[in-house]
Amino acid sequence: MLNKYARAFFTRVLTPFAAFLLRRGVSPDAVTLVGTAGVMAGALVFFPRGEFFWGTIVITLFVFSDLVDGNMARQAGVSSRWGAFLDSTLDRVADGAIFGGFALWYAGNGDNDVLCAVSIFCLASGQVVSYTKARGESIGLPVAVNGLIERAERLVISLVAAGLAGLHAFGVPGIDILLPIALWIVAVGSLVTLGQRVVTVRRESAEAEAEAAAGAGAAGAGAAETGAAGTGAAGTGAADARSQGGESP
Numbered sequence: 001m002l003n004k005y006a007r008a009f010f011t012r013v014l015t016p017f018a019a020f021l022l023r024r025g026v027s028p029d030a031v032t033l034v035g036t037a038g039v040m041a042g043a044l045v046f047f048p049r050g051e052f053f054w055g056t057i058v059i060t061l062f063v064f065s066d067l068v069d070g071n072m073a074r075q076a077g078v079s080s081r082w083g084a085f086l087d088s089t090l091d092r093v094a095d096g097a098i099f100g101g102f103a104l105w106y107a108g109n110g111d112n113d114v115l116c117a118v119s120i121f122c123l124a125s126g127q128v129v130s131y132t133k134a135r136g137e138s139i140g141l142p143v144a145v146n147g148l149i150e151r152a153e154r155l156v157i158s159l160v161a162a163g164l165a166g167l168h169a170f171g172v173p174g175i176d177i178l179l180p181i182a183l184w185i186v187a188v189g190s191l192v193t194l195g196q197r198v199v200t201v202r203r204e205s206a207e208a209e210a211e212a213a214a215g216a217g218a219a220g221a222g223a224a225e226t227g228a229a230g231t232g233a234a235g236t237g238a239a240d241a242r243s244q245g246g247e248s249p
């Protein structure tokens with residue numbers, strides 16, 4: 001949802017900054033790398049110590065690099081497969097650090113086994129949600145669904161809650177409850193999203209196989225009519241189509 005509605009706004013806002021970085025000779029890859037390093041530092045230095053306010057401030061300063069790098073690549077006309085790979089791979093690293101930081105806090109001084117487990121669940125389910133799309137697309141399916149909670153939602157829900165919960169350390173009473181609530185929302189939302197994506201891939205996969213089988217059947221019938229092929233051709237073609245669908249990029 002955010003990807004659909006907020007991206008255009010942030011593109012407009014960040015375009016001048018992206019242009020400025022390009023003029024200074026900064027590359028999109030450098031922004032991707034520095035942004036990820038900053039998010040990791042914010043999450044792994046501050047969150048395990050329960051310093052959620054400062055951790056969120058540092059992460060917020062760096063996380064928007066994920067919108068700037070692509071913007072720079074597009075402005076400079078250097079969007080590449082390598083850049084897409086680097087961007088998506090480092091997204092997974094940054095997400096791992098954020099939810100890993102929460103887990104480390106609850107495993108240590110935060111002392112809450114259930115919330116530690118929920119944080120680990122958020123980490124793992126978020127990675128799997130992203131993987132479903134990447135793997136589905138790699139086997140040639142459109143994966144035409146985003147689902148309830150994409151990466152932007154996972155980040156906004158958990159970071160807004162963490163930033164506000166961090167105000168507890170400055171004397172705001174009761175506000176620390178927001179982080180556990182957000183983690184539960186992200187956990188349940190990620191599970192729903194995973195279900196939505198798996199169902200979509202299963203449906204698209206069945207449709208693709210049916211289409212391939214129908215195509216192979218038609219080709220076999222055509223060949224039989226012209227006498228160019230035996231009766232086994234349709235079955236072999238369908239089997240080939242199935243194995244192609246399963247392994248080709």
Ligand SMILES: CCCCCCCC/C=C\CCCCCCCC(=O)OC[C@H](COP(=O)(O)O[C@@H]1[C@H](O)[C@H](OP(=O)(O)O)[C@@H](O)[C@H](O)[C@H]1O)OC(=O)CCCCCCC/C=C\CCCCCCCC
Binds near residue numbers: 091164
């Ligand atoms: C009192 C003060 C308290 C302090 C509060 C601090 C407030 C700050 C809190 C939060 C700010 C969080 C901002 C998070 C912004 C996230 C931006 C971002 O990185 O979005 C990335 C996203 C996806 O980009 P990609 O295409 O590069 O990534 C793809 C994606 O990862 C796919 O994953 P999947 O979705 O499938 O799981 C992968 O499949 C794919 O491989 C990968 O390429 O970009 C967007 O979605 C664009 C939209 C961004 C919208 C950002 C909205 C920010 C909104 C509000 C923040 C301000 C809130 C202020 C609240 C203040 C509260 C007091």
Ligand SMILES: Nc1ccn([C@@H]2O[C@H](COP(=O)(O)O)[C@@H](O)[C@H]2O)c(=O)n1
Binds near residue numbers: 029067081083
């Ligand atoms: N170092 C990079 C980073 C990104 N790209 C390209 O941008 C796309 C992602 O755009 P975002 O707005 O989501 O950042 C990505 O698929 C690449 O095409 C790049 O080339 N180099």
Ligand SMILES: [Mg+2]
Binds near residue numbers: 067068069070
């Ligand atoms: Mg990016």
Ligand SMILES: [Mg+2]
Binds near residue numbers: 066087088091
């Ligand atoms: Mg990204």
